[in-house]
Amino acid sequence: MGVFADRxxxxxxxxRAALASSFLALLIGGAMGPLQTxxxxxxxxxxxxxxxxxxxxxxxxxxxxxxxxxxxxxFYQWAVTDSxxxxxxxxxxxxxxxxxxxxxALMASLAILGGFTDATDISASVLFTxxxxxxxxxxxxxxxxxxxxxxxLAGADWFRSWWNWKKENKGEKTPLxxxxxxxxxxxxxxxxxxxxxxxxxxxxxxxxxxxxxxxxLLTRTLFWYFGHPVVYFWLLPVYMIWYVILPQIAGGRLFxxxxxxxxxxxxxxxxxxxxxxxxxxxxxxxxxxxxxxxSNTMFLLLPSLLTAFTVVASIEHGARQRGGEGYFRWLTVxxxxxxxxxGMALAGLMFAAAGFSGMVNAGMNLNxxxxxxxxxxxxxxxxxxxxxALTIMAVTYWFLPRITGNPIFSMRLGLVQVLTWFxxxxxxxxxxxxxxxxxxxxxxxxxxxxFEFEGVIGSIGELHLQIGLxxxxxxxxxxxxxxHLIFSWFGISSTTKITSEAAIRKPLSxxxxxxxxxxxxxxxxAIAAVLIVLVYxxxxxxxxxxxxxxxxxxxxVRPDHAPLFGLSGLxxxxxxxxxxxxxxxxxxxxxxxxxx
Amino acid sequence: MxxxxxxxxxxxxxxxEIGHDEYNPVGTLALVFIYFVIVSMLWIFVYFVExxxxxxxxxxx
Numbered sequence: 001m002g003v004f005a006d007r008x009x010x011x012x013x014x015x016r017a018a019l020a021s022s023f024l025a026l027l028i029g030g031a032m033g034p035l036q037t038x039x040x041x042x043x044x045x046x047x048x049x050x051x052x053x054x055x056x057x058x059x060x061x062x063x064x065x066x067x068x069x070x071x072x073x074x075f076y077q078w079a080v081t082d083s084x085x086x087x088x089x090x091x092x093x094x095x096x097x098x099x100x101x102x103x104x105a106l107m108a109s110l111a112i113l114g115g116f117t118d119a120t121d122i123s124a125s126v127l128f129t130x131x132x133x134x135x136x137x138x139x140x141x142x143x144x145x146x147x148x149x150x151x152x153l154a155g156a157d158w159f160r161s162w163w164n165w166k167k168e169n170k171g172e173k174t175p176l177x178x179x180x181x182x183x184x185x186x187x188x189x190x191x192x193x194x195x196x197x198x199x200x201x202x203x204x205x206x207x208x209x210x211x212x213x214x215x216x217l218l219t220r221t222l223f224w225y226f227g228h229p230v231v232y233f234w235l236l237p238v239y240m241i242w243y244v245i246l247p248q249i250a251g252g253r254l255f256x257x258x259x260x261x262x263x264x265x266x267x268x269x270x271x272x273x274x275x276x277x278x279x280x281x282x283x284x285x286x287x288x289x290x291x292x293x294x295s296n297t298m299f300l301l302l303p304s305l306l307t308a309f310t311v312v313a314s315i316e317h318g319a320r321q322r323g324g325e326g327y328f329r330w331l332t333v334x335x336x337x338x339x340x341x342x343g344m345a346l347a348g349l350m351f352a353a354a355g356f357s358g359m360v361n362a363g364m365n366l367n368x369x370x371x372x373x374x375x376x377x378x379x380x381x382x383x384x385x386x387x388x389a390l391t392i393m394a395v396t397y398w399f400l401p402r403i404t405g406n407p408i409f410s411m412r413l414g415l416v417q418v419l420t421w422f423x424x425x426x427x428x429x430x431x432x433x434x435x436x437x438x439x440x441x442x443x444x445x446x447x448x449x450x451f452e453f454e455g456v457i458g459s460i461g462e463l464h465l466q467i468g469l470x471x472x473x474x475x476x477x478x479x480x481x482x483x484h485l486i487f488s489w490f491g492i493s494s495t496t497k498i499t500s501e502a503a504i505r506k507p508l509s510x511x512x513x514x515x516x517x518x519x520x521x522x523x524x525x526a527i528a529a530v531l532i533v534l535v536y537x538x539x540x541x542x543x544x545x546x547x548x549x550x551x552x553x554x555x556x557v558r559p560d561h562a563p564l565f566g567l568s569g570l571x572x573x574x575x576x577x578x579x580x581x582x583x584x585x586x587x588x589x590x591x592x593x594x595x596x
Numbered sequence: 597m598x599x600x601x602x603x604x605x606x607x608x609x610x611x612x613e614i615g616h617d618e619y620n621p622v623g624t625l626a627l628v629f630i631y632f633v634i635v636s637m638l639w640i641f642v643y644f645v646e647x648x649x650x651x652x653x654x655x656x657x
Contacts, residue, residue, distance in 0.1 A: 313624040335609070398604075402603055500603070501602060
């Protein structure tokens with residue numbers, strides 16, 4: 001059949017726009033990575049320590065909110081349009097939600113960037129976990145709210161397509177990809193209630209001076225109500241990629257359609273009532289409710305372990321169809337030269353390791369050992385930083401020709417890119433976990449104080465070297481990704497056009513075997529709501545009774561700012577930008593020349 | 597002059613079609629078993645880190 005970009009040119013335009021926004025955020029957020037890593041380990045300090053928190057906020061918000069969610073909406077638009085085989089209901093509405101998201105992203109980013117200059121009092125150095133008492137400029141909160149409203153409308157757009165499809169296809173089961181999109185969005189609607197109430201009722205009025213004080217524990221709890229399910233909002237599109245696209249590339253078929261649907265339903269039911277596991281060390285929440293969240297979190301391992309089985313079994317099916325034999329020899333016939341396959345397989349491998357460190361985080365007693373240490377950033381650089389980010393980068397090598405009609409620039413360069421990401425993250429994340437076990441704190445520009453940290457095995461200095469080296473390799477990988485992206489996206493130095501694509505192969509056990517009850521979204525949302533009420537009502541009531549709705553007179557904390565690179569204005573930055581751009585163009589041309 | 601080609605999907609590499617009933621994912625079983633062994637060993641290691649390696653708030657001597 002024809003390529004997606006030709007079959008649905010209008011929708012492909014929205015998909016491309018969303019992906020462009022996503023990758024721009026990856027570029028900005030990624031560029032902050034080495035800056036803060038090298039500062040923290042005290043190897044290279046080109047900014048004052050006060051700017052560290054602005055850099056860290058930009059790194060966090062750009063990567064885990066903008067990069068991931070812009071990719072999600074672009075990819076899900078493709079999934080709905082392609083799997084229902086119908087155009088968007090009204091493309092102007094589709095552009096409206098993309099426009100709102102972009103406007104919100106721009107406002108939040110400007111508020112964060114304001115922290116780099118003293119020319120304005122706008123700043124938002126509140127980190128990705130933006131709860132009180134850290135206070136941002138109202139522009140930041142309004143920006144995030146606008147962005148999230150955009151995602152709500154995107155969900156409404158996809159539901160509308162589905163309802164209209166249902167009318168024309170009575171009695172038919174929803175195609176798998178659309179089913180995955182709808183369950184993800186239902187989970188997202190439940191999850192964003194927390195952050196929307198935190199921002200609209202407390203943080204925004206507080207930053208505007210309408211209320212003088214907030215209850216920090218309440219805003220923390222509302223943030224984490226959203227802050228854990230948001231990780232599944234990053235992860236579920238990746239699960240869709242692993243379930244639908246990875247078996248396709250491996251030459252196989254999805255093992256079971258029903259199992260994939262059950263996994264998504266389990267995430268809808270269990271993602272939200274677990275947020276308190278981020279607050280094991282918060283006073284003011286009873287231990288019993290922390291334990292309830294801990295046990296719910298352990299239940300959440302189930303859909304991930306089901307995924308590990310189904311995805312590996314689907315890949316193995318591909319290997320067997322390609323002639324693979326034996327218990328392990330089948331692994332050798334997989335398409336390891338394809339960056340899309342290798343990147344995703346390595347991302348999955350790292351996710352298996354992250355599953356272990358996640359179990360440590362979720363366990364109440366073990367969490368006390370690693371809470372607020374570098375272990376936790378080590379963990380989420382495996383999950384969102386590799387399982388999600390590497391899968392997104394890898395799938396681009398498969399996805400891009402379908403939405404642009406241009407071929408991939410160089411599979412070899414792609415392979416180098418995904419491998420360098422894997423190697424860089426193995427070094428950096430492993431060492432972050434280990435300095436965390438040694439007690440080194442997170443979220444600080446100067447983690448050393450006057451204390452000699454000791455590693456269990458090896459020295460802290462050696463681990464810092466691994467972190468720095470890992471960060472540099474990751475930066476190299478990111479540079480390669482962008483060189484490749486630009487050449488592939490615009491079809492530079494290629495006269496070939498991609499005009500057709502193979503249809504996604506049917507699962508081994510198809511949707512006809514999936515129980516009808518899985519389509520009963522009302523039932524699953526109701527169960528999720530009951531669990532949320534059980535887990536959250538009493539803790540939130542007790543937080544309000546103890547501290548008051550607007551808190552025991554908590555004054556805002558606006559971190560001090562020193563301008564980046566000691567510049568008082570932005571005038572010199574232009575020169576830095578021009579020099580940087582010239583260097584980048586030179587590097588792109590040189591590397592492309594060598595690898596082409 | 598632009599040439600045309602399909603998007604790469606490795607469909608040509610398939611040598612045989614294996615249906616639902618002929619397929620036994622024994623390789624997956626082997627890999628899952630290895631993961632299980634690794635995770636079990638890590639849990640044993642955690643016992644040393646948590647309880648024997650240091651005086652933690654959870655263990656009062």
